[in-house]
Each structure stands twice: as structure tokens, then as C-alpha cells.
Amino acid sequence: GSHGNDVNIAVVSHGQANDAFWSVVKNGVEAAGKDMNVKVDYRSPETFDMVAMSSLIDAAVNQEPDGLVVSIPDGDALGAAIKKAVAAGIPVISMNSGSNVAPELGVLLHVGQEEFDAGKIAGAKLKSMGGKKALCVNHEVGNVSLDQRCAGFAEGFGAIEVLPTTNDPADVKSKVKAALEKDGDVDTVLTLGASTAGEPALAAIAEMGKEVNIGTFDMSANFLKAVADGKAAFCIDQQQYLQGYLPVAFLAMHARFGLMPGGNVPSGPNLITQEKAAQVVELAAKGIR
Amino acid sequence: MSEDTRKPVIELVDIEKHFGAVIALAGVSFSVYPGECHCLLGDNGAGKSTFIKTMSGVHQPTKGKIVMDGKNMNFGSPRAGMEAGIATVYQDLAMIPLMSVTRNFWMGREPQSGFWPFKNMDFKKADEVTMSEMAKMGINLREPGQAVGTLSGGERQTVAIARAVYFGAKVLILDEPTSALGVRQTSNVLATVDKVRKSGVGVVFITHNVRHALAVGDRFTVLNRGKTLGTAKRGEITPDELQDMMAGGQEMAQLEGSLGGTV
Amino acid sequence: MSEDTRKPVIELVDIEKHFGAVIALAGVSFSVYPGECHCLLGDNGAGKSTFIKTMSGVHQPTKGKIVMDGKNMNFGSPRAGMEAGIATVYQDLAMIPLMSVTRNFWMGREPQSGFWPFKNMDFKKADEVTMSEMAKMGINLREPGQAVGTLSGGERQTVAIARAVYFGAKVLILDEPTSALGVRQTSNVLATVDKVRKSGVGVVFITHNVRHALAVGDRFTVLNRGKTLGTAKRGEITPDELQDMMAGGQEMAQLEGSLGGTV
Amino acid sequence: MSADKPMADERLAKVSLTKSLLQRPEVGAVVGLIAVILFFTVYADSRMFSLSGIMNFMEPAAQLGILAIAAALLMVGGEFDLSIGSMIAFAGIALGIPLVLWGWPLSLSILFAFGVAVITGAINGFIVLRSGLPSFIVTLAFLFILRGLTLVSLKEATGTTQLRGVKEAAGDSWLVEMFSGDAFEGAFTWLANMGWIDTFKNGTPKVQGIPVEIIWFVVLALAASWLLTRTRFGNWIFAAGGDPIAARNVGVPVNRVKIILFIFTAMAATLVATITVLEFGTADASRGLLKEFHAIIAAVIGGCLLTGGYGSAIGAMVGAVIFGMVQIGITYTNINLDWFQVFMGAILLIAVVLNNWVRNKAMSAH
């Protein structure tokens, strides 16, 4: 973390350090730390592990920070740790996931987007493009947020099949190809991560020589380029940079001046389609979007 | 040794043992009387180790029967053999180098104290017995907790023999116990065999060394390619005849000639 | 054997070897002349294996020097020893059970054909030589591709010896080659030692068996607890004296008495 | 005869008491623990070693430790279990589904979960022993199978990869107290009132008790250590791992020993599952990911040989504490999270190299 003067803010998320999406959140956290001149500490478990995450929250609380930012993918599992933080008098802001459970845990506000809603929007968009049958490519089986995205997608779109893969691009590419080959009715693909799943899926579609609509969660520079070129429909941007930046900024304000906005901040979803794509590419490459 | 009037402690009749297509034993009969040392001799690969492993329950015979006290035995495991009173010193010793002498000595038959479920291994007794049994065999250990892996080959052999002797109720089997030993250690082992035999235990002694066999043997059975060449009593056979039988009688004259008959 | 007029092929002077706190060799001097068989005798743990491992480059001496052809040698590895002309049959044979006889025979010195970078191992030659060398030792292999693990102990020993003889340029070291062998195989090995010696190679022969030593030895050196008890020439010493020296002279009389002096 | 005695002394240096202590398998781990503590004393926030800080890293250490102790016993017995991590998830739903969806009482559900563990462990062991395949590869297959079955069952039962509502279904039975929450809460409140331990601003003690898993962990470590070093069964474990053929030949029931160890490992995973499910109120498909490696690492840091026949339960306990300290300790330092894995790997490497070095020194000084 960067060194600030008096104020100390801890961030605990459930995303792995080498996950492209979460690295943007972390960049937001660090930028806020610098801008607000506060000391920030960003921590997350090695895998999607609520037990480990709960320990990390406890460890953060133990250091009595002036504010705590958490993501809450499982309110039941993390509830106790968060309540303990609140009980200890630490202001807590949740981000990314957990808006439904946040109030009852004593969390001040939530910055983020509900995965389910975002999936629903993606589904509706792809349906409006004329899709009949879709694949939802899940590159991290067992990660609850990804399940929620697919569930929302099903709600918004209709007939979907979940395609579980690993996060190896060669595997994603081959499996998408196989699925498209097997079921000729599939005309739509939604991937849940732009770089690990979206780009190989694009490659698979290109090799298939078949008209398939594809959209993705999150952004990567290459996928955005495909959107700009009209090869892909959209990226769902939840502006996770804000999910890192804003809570830290709010808590810094709170620690110094007792300020705090009055309600949740929806950071997304923001559908990046062909028109907007080109201007976002550079920022995505820098890890801001 | 008036064998005919006494009953053998163990009798094996027409034992066959196949490993896949390899026929290691092709019908071997053998018996041991109490208080006798029965030497099992034969060429490399004759089937001696396989035979005594069958006797002690490591292998199950493909055909044939094992009789003790008039009952047909069916050893499913070495444990069953041990419980029937057969103690064995295997050619490869069956010692665990990283474990202490005491632990190896008692392996499989650890003494216990205390009450269930808090039964301890009785180390006090175990250590004492180990030390004293080893001392009886002429080895004074520094401490019973020493790992077996740090003992010399001869000492290790002695642990294996002491263990078998201590537990060996009726039959003690020794598979080539002297092959890696020095002169002094060999004498020790042979003296032990003598002592054990005199206490009424039946001993089966495998060796390639005719002289070692003649030093302690009461009867001699020679195996050749999985079959018995016959059994002879002490005094019925000369060392040279025995040697010839063990070598299958081939070309010995020529070789012995060139080397001065000292093999 | 007019040793004094000839130069030894290898001479070791005042070799010491420590393993941590264990002093395995405490100053041993030893030499081998071309065409002689020098027997190295001694109790278990006397340091025989350690000594010949130092000679062949497996261990580096803690102190002392090794001289060949008047030059001070410094074997950093077994490979260096081999290249200087020292071939060794280790007590544990140094064979890989899962590999074929041919591959084991040539291990470390595989013949090659073809040109770089497409040099093949020359299996045709390798197989032929292996088969013929084994045949010379009296073993007819079914096929050279057979895994060593499927050979009997005696056959395996023979492969190790045949390999050492085939490559053994100047000195051949045999560490207890006969201990696990049957009578016939032992005769074969002793005859081979004799043959090798006659071809001018110096042989170092380790054994616990006085008779085997006397059958082929020209000189006898006895080690005891890491020190030399002395070297004797053939004819200068009686078998009984040698036996006593090997056993450290202790209590042999008593033991031998009870067993009929046949050890 | 008397000539034998001086012979042993003549060629050996004396063995000092310190040196014979140094030969215990766990000594390397203890040295490693001291090194890690020193490191964090220098580089971490001092609150890491406050009472609450210690409880904080001991909690994950205890959960890992329960696994590591079982893994150590299994490793001493000459086998591996790579399916521990998946077993945690699997046992979690074996407890959660009866409890939440079938409406079973907690006691029965726990029994059911442990029953499943016994069967799974036995299957693991049975396949390893019958096929003669290395346990590495057999349990690797079960790593996939159990994780997959967990996913399938959860999807089938709930439609998601998560099962909620365990706390509500479990209610307030004493069993819940046995497996979750803190012990000795009264004592800690009293200590807080006396001002002897830290409190938060609102007066509640920072540490409300000793988390039960720590108690399970310590009790298990002591029991396993007693089992391994002081009992007949312990001797059999060493023998089965040191040389199964030799052990079998002298009458050790090697197969029985190994199967019991596999079952014990699966049960340890189930214990951890029970603790976490009751503590956190949910079961999910990704519980226990990578835990098999962490357990093996802890056992190896604790002095177990991968080849079997050597190791200690106390060592595994120390190894788990080291692991927990490193994992949580980094949050008390200023080290950037991105460096976490490098840090982890380096500590692991240093720990095992040090461990090995200490052991070799101790052995050769013999």
C-alpha cells in the first residue's frame, strides 16, 4: 500500500490477485489512496474462499483501520466478521457484491452493480439482437458471482446453456467451438470475463465462419477492439475502478470530516457498444477500465 | 535324533508355487522336527526363499498342504504364520532403517500397557528386553532408540535373528543369515542356531556355504530348479557329496581342479 | 609374483575417510600389482567397502593420496576413476532392475553410431557384446532385452562382473562378489578372477570367506576398525592364522570348538 | 565380550543431549517458526502478536492444522491424499443438504457427513491398495470426482453453487457450540472487565474466547502425537510407511493401517467442513480449494518425508502455524498483495531447505 499520513483504510475483496477484473479494482484503490493521501491496504484470498476471506477481514479489523471496504459475495458467511467490524466502531462500505445484505449488517453504503441485474441486461440486449439460443461461458466454476451472472442472463434471454470451462484460453476456444459445432441452433455467446474467456471465444467464432452474437462481462483492450470493429456486440462495464476508488475516497472523507453520501452508488452496469468502444480501449489497456 | 518316533512340528507336502508363468516350486515336501536343524540348500534361484516364504505365510501355495500338529494349516498372511509359531529371518531382513532398534524388534507384536482406549506401547519393557536379547547375541547397543539404519550389516542381521529367536515359539527359519557376515559374526549366528535347537525349537537354515550347513545341520535337503533332490541325515553324506548335489554335479571337477579344491 | 621389481598399477597411501563424526578409515595403505589378486579381508564394518569406494572415486579421501603410474590421482567422481582404468563391482551391484541387461551392461559407456546430433546408441554392437560376454561367463541369456530385475541374484552378479571385466582396463575391484552366490556360480566367479588376473589386470577381491580368498589370492590385507592389521603374501600365512586375523583373534577357539572347526 | 564396548566408542564422537534433541523430526519446523516470528516481529504491525492478532492467525492455522496432522499421519504411513480439499466441500454439503433440505436434526446430519467421510476414505484406500497404484494419482482422481459431485449435488439441490440457511436449520444445540464459535467466553469477558485484555472502543473484549477450532487443533495434535510415538498403532504407521513389505512380513496389518489412515484423513476434512459450515452458515462448491497442497506443505515443513516412514504430528502442527502466520501475517505488513505468492513460495523454500539442513547437521553430528 502507499503511505499516507494519519488515515488508514483496509480493503478486503474476494477476487484473486491475478484476476484481470480485480486488478482494476485494486488500481482504483491505490489511486484513491494516493489522491486522498491515505494509507490503503488491499487484501484478498488466494482462491474464492469465504473462510480465508473472513480471516482477512478479522486481521484488518484487528489493526483498527479508519475504514473498511469489503465485497460480500456470501452475506451469511461473512456476516459475522463484518458485524464484528461494525461493532468495533469501524465504518464499513461494501462494494461489487452484497447490496442486498449490506444494510442489515450495518454497512454504510454499497458501491457496485448486482451481478444478477447485469446479467439480465446483457440477456435482454442479446435477445433484442435476435438471439434464440445462447451459451453462457463460465470460466471459473464454483465462483458464486459468475453463477449469478449466468442466472441473470437466463432471466433476460431465455434459452441458455452454461458451458463450464477452465481459464485456459486454448480450452475455452476448443470448448466453445465444440459447443457451437454440436448445437447448430446456438447463435449467441456470453462470456463472463473479457480476456480469459471472451477473446478465445471470439477466436473460436472466427474459425467457425458462422454468424454468432457475442458479448462479455468486463473489458479487455482486445475485446473492445472487436466491439469497435463490429465483431462483438458489447462489453458490460461495471466500472469496477470506481468500486475501488469511491469507497476509499468516501471513507477518507468520513475519517477526516465525517462526511458520507446518503445512499448506494450504482457503478454500473454500463453497456459499451460499438460507438463507445474505441475511446475506452486505451484506458482498458492501462488497467483503469 | 530319533525323528521317526517323534512328530514333526511342521510338515509341508508337495508344495507348488507359480508366479504367473514362472513355476518357482514344482512339488516340494519337507518337514522339521522339534530340536533339529534342517538345512535347505541349493543353487541360486532354486526356490529356497520362495519355499520358506510359503512356509511362513508370505506366499500362499498354488498346490500342496501345510500340516502342523496333525492339522491342515492355511496361512493367509505372515501374521497367521507367526501366530502359529513360525518365526522367520528373511533374506532381506524385514527391517525398517529409519525406525529404532526397539521398534523394529517388536514390530507387529508390540507390548502394551494401560487400558483401552489409552493403551500405550510399553517402551520400558520393550527397551529392556531388546537390550538384553541383543546382549545375549553378543551385541551391546549404545541405546535402544538408535535407528536400525545406522547399524552395520552384521548388527542388523543380529537384530533380526534375536527378534525371531525371542518370538520363535516352534519353528525358526533363517534365510541365508550368514552370507554378509564376517567370521566372528558368523560364529555367533551358528552358535545361536545351536543354542536355539537345543532348546527344542525346530530350525530351518538356508545357506550356500556347505561348511556352515555341516557345522549345525541335522538333516540336509537340496532344492534344484523347484524340485527336491533328496534329504540326507547328518553322517549319511560327505561334504563333497553335498557340495556336488548343491551345484547340480556339473563341471565341478574341472573348476575345483583349477582352483585347488578350496571352494 | 616378483612384486618388488615391478611397479604397482595403483597405490593408496595413508587413506583416511571420515563421515561426520564417524571415522570409517583411519590411515590405510594398499597397493595392487598388475596380474595379482590382492584380497581385502575384515570384519563387518571394518571399512572395506568404504576403502574401495575411495579407490574408485565414489568417495573422496579425507586425507591420504592415490598414486597411479607415479602420478597423484584425484578422482572427483566414479567416472574419473573409470577413465583412469578402475572397474568396480559394488557390493550392491549398481544395477537398475527395470532396465535391460544390455542397457545395464553398457550403462555410462554406451557405444554410439551415426553422427552428431543424430548419434544413436549402437544396439547391434551392444547386444552382441553383451550376449557374448555373458556367454563367456557361462550364462546364456534368453534375450539381451530382458530386464535385469527378472534375473536371479547370481545372474545379476555375473552381469556386474562381466561388465567390469569387459571395461576393466587396469584394476578390477570386486566387493563381496560371492556372498550371495551358489556353489556353481561361486566357482565361476573365482575362475573368472583367475582368468582376469592372468591377463595382467590387478584384481582387488573382498570377501568374508577365507577359503574363497585363499583360492585366488596372491596377497591378503586385513582391515580392522578402519586400520590395516597387515599384509601377507600367499604361502606366508596359514588359513587358520588368516581366519584369526579376520575375526580379530577373539574367542574363536571357543566357538570353533563347539562347532567342530568348520566355519 | 568386554572388547565390544570400547569398539563402539573408539570410532565415534560423543552424542550430546542437545544433539540428540536436534534429531527429532520437528526440530527444523521449530527453527523455521522462530525465524518466521522474528521476521514478522521486525516487519509487521505489532498488533499481529497481540492476543487478538494471535487468535486471528491461529484460526486459519488451526483449520489447516487439523488437515495437516491427518495428512502427516498418512504421509508417515507412506501415502498421500490430494482429495482433502475437495473432501471439505463434499463433506460440507453432506452435512448441509440433510440439515437444510431434508430437515434432519443436526446430530444426524453430522453423523451422516462423517459416515460419508468414512466411506470416501475407505474407497480411496481400497483402490490404492487393491490396484497398487500410487495414492498420488488415485486421490488426484478423487480431487476431481469429489469436487464435481459437490457441484452437481449443489446444482441439483439448490440451483446455485451455494447452500444457505445452515445456521437457522442448526438452531442452538450444544453441538453447534462444539463446532463453532468461541470457548471460554465467560473467562474472556471477565478478563476484559478486569482490564487485562484489550477491548474495542465499545468495551467488548477484542477476543471473546478461544475459537473452538484452535482447541480441536491442539487436542488433535496431542492425540495424534501420542498415537504416533507412544502406541502400537503408531509403530505400525511408521512400519507401513517405512517398508510395507517388510512390515507385512513381520505381521503388521499394513492394509488395515493404511485404510484407517485414509479414513482418518477424510474425517479430518469433514471436521474442518463441519466447523466452517456451522461457523459461516453456508456450504459452497469452492470450499477447500488448494487445501490439499497447503496441508502437504505444512506436513513437509513439519518434517515429514514425502517418501513415508518419517515425520511427526507436532511438526505438522508447527508447520500449520507457520503457514497460518505467513498467510495472515502479510496483511500486517506493508508488502503489496501482488507479492504474496512470491513471498509464500520463498518462505516455503527457505523453510524446507532450513529444515533439511538442520536435520542433516543433526544426523551427521550423531
Next chain:
Amino acid sequence: MSADKPMADERLAKVSLTKSLLQRPEVGAVVGLIAVILFFTVYADSRMFSLSGIMNFMEPAAQLGILAIAAALLMVGGEFDLSIGSMIAFAGIALGIPLVLWGWPLSLSILFAFGVAVITGAINGFIVLRSGLPSFIVTLAFLFILRGLTLVSLKEATGTTQLRGVKEAAGDSWLVEMFSGDAFEGAFTWLANMGWIDTFKNGTPKVQGIPVEIIWFVVLALAASWLLTRTRFGNWIFAAGGDPIAARNVGVPVNRVKIILFIFTAMAATLVATITVLEFGTADASRGLLKEFHAIIAAVIGGCLLTGGYGSAIGAMVGAVIFGMVQIGITYTNINLDWFQVFMGAILLIAVVLNNWVRNKAMSAH
């Protein structure tokens, strides 16, 4: 002398040619392959075994296979490398960063990446050999360290976990063709024109050529097999893995052999990294996750013993194909995809049990 000959025959059944064929290490894998093909012929969409279907599963199989062959050689040599997966990511940035950020030409960047591989492999090997620690644990440490270093470097260099723009930076050199895209494109177009292979509606062939990784894979498998079975170095690999002390004693330079194998493994990972980076145009911190296990699994299915000294490169190749077929093939079936891991684990288990059974049969029939 003549008496020796009949002795051998007398106690042995005759060895038929079939049986001696059955004794090759890869035979179990081949049987497994046939079983898997049969399974998919029955249960999967027939398009799986169309030309494009085959290319589709052969592509991941080839990438895995390149690793598996190296892992097999290393395993025959008696060691493990658990850092292969992380090495893929690490090599990816060792190629990408010079190319994209430092503006080096592609050739130099590739050389640099392979140079890094040589150093990493040598360090792995050096530590294993010097410390005497099992390679399992040393390379497990490097699994973390390399993965972590990749992340740190990427974050440092780009601020994200991904490096893009590789394709643009690489340009059109023949090197790109060597490591990415398809080979024999002309031939395939011609075949399509002749109507001998399937085409899309617009007339382009469904399969435009053989993906280069498949060619690398096959060439490497043949070369490795030749190396292992026909050369001096191959003999040394078997010897080093079978019994390193014995091998050293007869003059095999065991340490050199093992270090070369570690380097070779790292280089294989780098080859895969080069192929994927050039193919997808990006380097990513999570490339190659779990690949170390997949490679070991493929090698074991292919008949390698985990204990070293036995195995085959062709077997590893077959193992990788089985793995690729199972991985992708399930998508062509009607099996619910949630069952994937269960299916995977079960196939792995069946394959190794079958393999072992075939080998034992073959051995005892000897």
C-alpha cells in the same frame, strides 16, 4: 555349458510376440485411448470425429502434450516439476515484455524467453540436487514464486494482469508462422477445392490447415521417443531415474542429466507459452493454471511410473490425446456439463487402473 540352455526353458512358458509387445510402457495408454474413442463414438455427436472436430480437440491436446512429453522425460529421470504451469505464464511475459514494451525484435524476444527458461530450469534442478530435497516440494515453491513474479512484473509493466499488443509488435515474420496459425494451408485449400474435405458455405475449408502446435507436438514426441529409447542420453535418463546412486557409481553424470531435464521441461513450457502468446496475442498472469497436474496425469496415463526409471514419450503423447479428447469431448455429448469434473476424474481413474492392469497382465504373462 549346454546344460544351461534347457534350464531357462524348462521353467518358463513361451513368450509370444503379442505378449512381448504388450510389455511396452505405452500399451495401457493405447488400450485406454481405444476405450475412450469407443466411448465417444457411441455417446458423442458424430461431428467430434470429423476433420474439424479432430483438429479441435487435438489443439489443446497438443499444447498439453508438449508439456506432458517433457514431464514424462523428467519423470523417467526420477524428478517432478510442479512449476510447469507457472512457467508458462512466466515465459509468456518473458517473451511479451521485451517484444511489446522494450521494442525488441521477435527473434530476440523468443531467444530471451528461452534463455529465461534455461536459467529457471537450471535453478530448479540445482536446488533439488544441491539440497537433496524432493523435487515435488522444491518445484511447488517455484509454482508460487514464478506465478507471483509474473503477476508482479505484469502489474509493474502494464498496470493490469494482461499484456496485449503482441500480434502487432510481432508483425509478420516467419517466426510467427512457426509458432502460431496453421501449417499446410495450401494443401488444405486444394483438398477443399477437390471436395475431399468439408467446407463452409462460402467455400473455405472448415479446417484451413494443421495447427502448428500439433506439428510441434508430434515432432517433439518422436524426437523425445528417439532420445529416450535409442540414444546414450536416453539410457542415462532411465539410469538416473531408476537408481541415481548406482548410475553415478558406474559413471553416469546423473546431476548433469537431471539438470538438462529440468531445463528441457522449462523450455517445453516456454514453447507452449510462445505458441499461446503468439496465437492469442496476449500474455496473462493466469496462463497455465493447473497445467502441471494435467501434464503429470497425461504422463502417468501414458505409463510413466511416479517413482522414476520407467515410462515412454509416446505414452505421454497418447495420454495427452486422451486428456484432450475427454476435456473437449464431453461438450459433444449430452452429458450435463456440471458433471465434467466427475467425468474427468472417473476417466483418469479408469485409465490408470486399466493401464496398470494391462501392464501387470503383460508382465506376469512374460
